[in-house]
Amino acid sequence: MPAVQETIDKVKAIDVDQYKYGFVTDIESDRGAKGLSEETVRFLSAKKNEPEWMTEWRLDALRRFRQMEEPTWARVSYPKIDLDDLYYWASPKSVEGPKSLDEVDPELLATYEKLGIPLREQEILAGVEPKNRVAVDAVFDSVSVVTTFKEELKKAGVIFCSISEALREYPDLVKKYLGSVVPVTDNYYATLNSAVFSDGSFVYVPEGVRCPMELSTYFRINEQNTGQFERTLIIAEKGAYVSYLEGCTAPQRDENQLHAAVVELVALDDAEIKYSTVQNWFPGDKNGKGGIYNFVTKRGDCRGKNSKISWTQVETGSAITWKYPSCILRGENSRGEFYSIAVSNGYQQVDSGTKMIHLGKNSSSRIISKGISAGKSQNTYRGLVSAHRKASNARNFTQCDSLLIGQDCGAHTVPYIESKNASAQFEHEATTSKISDDQMFYCLQRGLSEEEAVALIVNGFVKDVIQQLPMEFAVEAQKLISISLEGSVG
Amino acid sequence: MLEIKNLHARIAEDETEILRGIDLTINAGEVHAIMGPNGSGKSTLSYILAGKDDYEVTEGEILFNGENLLEMEPDERAAAGLFLAFQYPIEIPGVATMEFLKTAMNAQRKARGEDTLSIPDFMKRVKEAAGHLNVSMDMLKRPLNVGFSGGEKKRAEILQMSLLEPKLCVLDETDSGLDIDALRIVSEGVNKLRGPDRAMVVITHYQRLLDHIVPDVVHVLSKGRIVKTGDKDLALELEKNGYADYIDTAA
Ligand SMILES: Nc1ncnc2c1ncn2[C@@H]1O[C@H](COP(=O)(O)OP(=O)(O)OP(=O)(O)O)[C@@H](O)[C@H]1O
Ligand SMILES: [Mg+2]
Numbered sequence: 001m002p003a004v005q006e007t008i009d010k011v012k013a014i015d016v017d018q019y020k021y022g023f024v025t026d027i028e029s030d031r032g033a034k035g036l037s038e039e040t041v042r043f044l045s046a047k048k049n050e051p052e053w054m055t056e057w058r059l060d061a062l063r064r065f066r067q068m069e070e071p072t073w074a075r076v077s078y079p080k081i082d083l084d085d086l087y088y089w090a091s092p093k094s095v096e097g098p099k100s101l102d103e104v105d106p107e108l109l110a111t112y113e114k115l116g117i118p119l120r121e122q123e124i125l126a127g128v129e130p131k132n133r134v135a136v137d138a139v140f141d142s143v144s145v146v147t148t149f150k151e152e153l154k155k156a157g158v159i160f161c162s163i164s165e166a167l168r169e170y171p172d173l174v175k176k177y178l179g180s181v182v183p184v185t186d187n188y189y190a191t192l193n194s195a196v197f198s199d200g201s202f203v204y205v206p207e208g209v210r211c212p213m214e215l216s217t218y219f220r221i222n223e224q225n226t227g228q229f230e231r232t233l234i235i236a237e238k239g240a241y242v243s244y245l246e247g248c249t250a251p252q253r254d255e256n257q258l259h260a261a262v263v264e265l266v267a268l269d270d271a272e273i274k275y276s277t278v279q280n281w282f283p284g285d286k287n288g289k290g291g292i293y294n295f296v297t298k299r300g301d302c303r304g305k306n307s308k309i310s311w312t313q314v315e316t317g318s319a320i321t322w323k324y325p326s327c328i329l330r331g332e333n334s335r336g337e338f339y340s341i342a343v344s345n346g347y348q349q350v351d352s353g354t355k356m357i358h359l360g361k362n363s364s365s366r367i368i369s370k371g372i373s374a375g376k377s378q379n380t381y382r383g384l385v386s387a388h389r390k391a392s393n394a395r396n397f398t399q400c401d402s403l404l405i406g407q408d409c410g411a412h413t414v415p416y417i418e419s420k421n422a423s424a425q426f427e428h429e430a431t432t433s434k435i436s437d438d439q440m441f442y443c444l445q446r447g448l449s450e451e452e453a454v455a456l457i458v459n460g461f462v463k464d465v466i467q468q469l470p471m472e473f474a475v476e477a478q479k480l481i482s483i484s485l486e487g488s489v490g
Numbered sequence: 491m492l493e494i495k496n497l498h499a500r501i502a503e504d505e506t507e508i509l510r511g512i513d514l515t516i517n518a519g520e521v522h523a524i525m526g527p528n529g530s531g532k533s534t535l536s537y538i539l540a541g542k543d544d545y546e547v548t549e550g551e552i553l554f555n556g557e558n559l560l561e562m563e564p565d566e567r568a569a570a571g572l573f574l575a576f577q578y579p580i581e582i583p584g585v586a587t588m589e590f591l592k593t594a595m596n597a598q599r600k601a602r603g604e605d606t607l608s609i610p611d612f613m614k615r616v617k618e619a620a621g622h623l624n625v626s627m628d629m630l631k632r633p634l635n636v637g638f639s640g641g642e643k644k645r646a647e648i649l650q651m652s653l654l655e656p657k658l659c660v661l662d663e664t665d666s667g668l669d670i671d672a673l674r675i676v677s678e679g680v681n682k683l684r685g686p687d688r689a690m691v692v693i694t695h696y697q698r699l700l701d702h703i704v705p706d707v708v709h710v711l712s713k714g715r716i717v718k719t720g721d722k723d724l725a726l727e728l729e730k731n732g733y734a735d736y737i738d739t740a741a
Contacts, residue, residue, distance in 0.1 A: 441580075445567075447597040447598035448565060452593065462584075
C-alpha cells in the first residue's frame, strides 16, 4: 500500500529515461581471450580450479553447441550475436577465491551499497536481531565476490556458496545434480551456458531442514563486451524448505550485452522451493539502443511426491527477454506454480511464460501471468501445459492478463495445451485490457496526478502476483514496476 | 464560489454542441439543484466542471473562487476543492477502496503542501465517515466499485466526498439506485457537509432527494440552456407537471 507514494517520489526524483543502476564501477579487471573456443573453455575451467570431469563436461557441451542452430520461434528480433566478439571471463582483479566480508574490495562493497544490496552481517552485533535477514551471494561479472551468513547457514546444515566453490568443496553433489534438470543439449542457450558458465549460486538444504533465512543472489554485469553466463543449482532434500531470490542489474551501455543463464531446481519428497526473481537488467535507452539480451533457461524438477516448486518473477529489464521458468511435475501430488509480472516499455521485447509438464498422478499447477506493455514494446506470454499418460487427475489453472498502456505497444498470448490423459483438468482464462480514459479521469478527479493514477491502476493489476513475493521484496518490486513505466502516459 | 458565464461546449470528437450558453452563479453555503430531461446536458456540465477532455469549451468562462477553472488540470481542480460524485462511478480493479481513499487524500494534501496523513489518523477518519454512511469494513477492503451494487457505488462516492472535504460538491444523480433507507443515509451524509464555506450542485430527476437535501435554488436545464430558475417549490411543480412548459420555451 505505501509503495504507491514512494513510487511516485522515486519516479519524480529521477530524470526521465534514467536507469537507476546504470553506473559503471571503475575497477581493474582480468579478462580471458576474446571468442568462443576450446581454449576459452579450458581457461575458464582452469581459472576456477575445476575438477577434470567438469572441464570435459564443458568441452562436450561446446562440441554439441557447434552443431546447434539459434532458435527463431520466439516473437523477438535482434541482430545476430557474434559469439566470437565476446569475452567469457571477467573478474575484478582483487577477487581471488572466496573471501570473508572484511577482505572484500571496498569498491565492490560500495557498488552493492549503491545498488541497495545488503552485504552486511553486522546487524547481529548491534544486539538487535533484524526481523528478516537475507543471506546474499554477490556475483560480479564472472565471479562470486562474497557470500554472507555462510557460517550461520552451515550450522543449520544448509550449504550456500558460489557454484565454483561448490565444484571444489562438494563435487559429488554437483556432479549428481548438474544437468539433471536442464540437460546439456536442452536448447541453444542452455548448451552455450553449459560450456562457458562462469559463476552462480549453489544451495543444498538437507533432509527435514527449513532454511532459517531468505537466500539471495545478486548478479551484476559490469564489464563491457562480456557475456554473463550464470549457473545456479538448488537442491531441497526430503521435507526441506527454501526461499530464494535473485536480482540483477547492469550498467547503461550503448552495446547490447548477452546474458544466458541456466537455473536448475530439484525438490525431493515433501520438499518446497520458492524461487523469486526481480530482473532489472538495463533495458536499453528510450531509442532502443543498448540493453541486455536475456536468454534464460530455468527449470524445476518436482522429483519427489508432494514436492512443490514455485516461480515468481518480476521482469522489468532487458532489451530482450526469452525466459520460461518451468516445472516438471514428476512426483505424485506434486505442485508447480508460476507467478509472473512482465513489464515492457520503450523498445523492449519480452517473450516469456512457463511450461508445466504433468507426469505424476494428482499433480497440480497454477499459472498467473500479468503482462504490462507500454511505449513501443512487445510483450508475449508463451505457455505450455501438458499431461502425460500416467498423469491422472492432473490439474492446471492458468490466468493470463495483459494490460496495454498507449497505442504503439503489443500484447500477445500463446498458450499450448496438450493432454494425453482424459482425467486431466486444465482451465485457461485470458484477458486483455487497457487503462481506460474513464479510469484515468476518475482518478484525476480525486486528485491523483497522471503518474499516480497509472501507478495505482498498475499496482492493482499486478496485486495477485506481488502477494507471492517475499514481503521485503514486494514493496521494492512495486516501485520498480512504476519506475519502469515512467513516461508511459501523457 | 462558482461563476459560469455564457458557457458553450461541444463534444470534442464530432463537434456536436451540447451546452448552449449557460449562466450560473453559486455562492458559498448554497445548494443548487439542477433538473432537466434526459440528454439535456446535466452530466456534460458536471464533466466540464471537473475537466474531462471529451468536451471542448467554445465560448464563455468559468471562475472557481476567482480562478479560471478552465485553465486548471483535473487533478488541480480536485486539489482546489472541486468534487464530482459520478452518475456512473468507475471500477478500479485490484485497488482496495481503502487504498484508493488514502492515495486520493494524500495526493490532494500533497498538492496543497500539507503533510501526508498518519495511518492512525487516516483510519480514524475513514472509520468515522464509513460508520455514518453504513459502509462496512468488508466493502472498504474490496476493489473500488468492482462488483459493488448500484447503491453501494453511490455510497462509496459520498464516502470519498466526506473524506476529501471539498469546497464545491457536484452530485450527479446520486439518488439513482438507492433504496429508501440508503437515500436517507446518503442524504444525511450530504447534509452533514452543508456549511457556510461549502457549495453544492445536486443534479437529480426526483423531488424525493430534494425532500432530504433541501435546495436553495432550483434550475431547469433543457437542450443545453437554463430555461427556468426558482426556489425549492419549482421542483415540486416539476414533479407534478413535468417539463412540458419549459421545454417549449427552449425550443
Ligand atoms: N462523450 C460523448 N460522446 C457523444 N455524445 C455525448 C457525449 N457526452 C454527452 N453526449 C450527448 O450529449 C447529450 C447530453 O448528455 P448528458 O449526459 O449531459 O445528459 P444528461 O442531462 O446528464 O442526461 P441524463 O438525465 O440521462 O443523465 C446527450 O445527447 C448525450 O448522448
Ligand atoms: Mg446525466
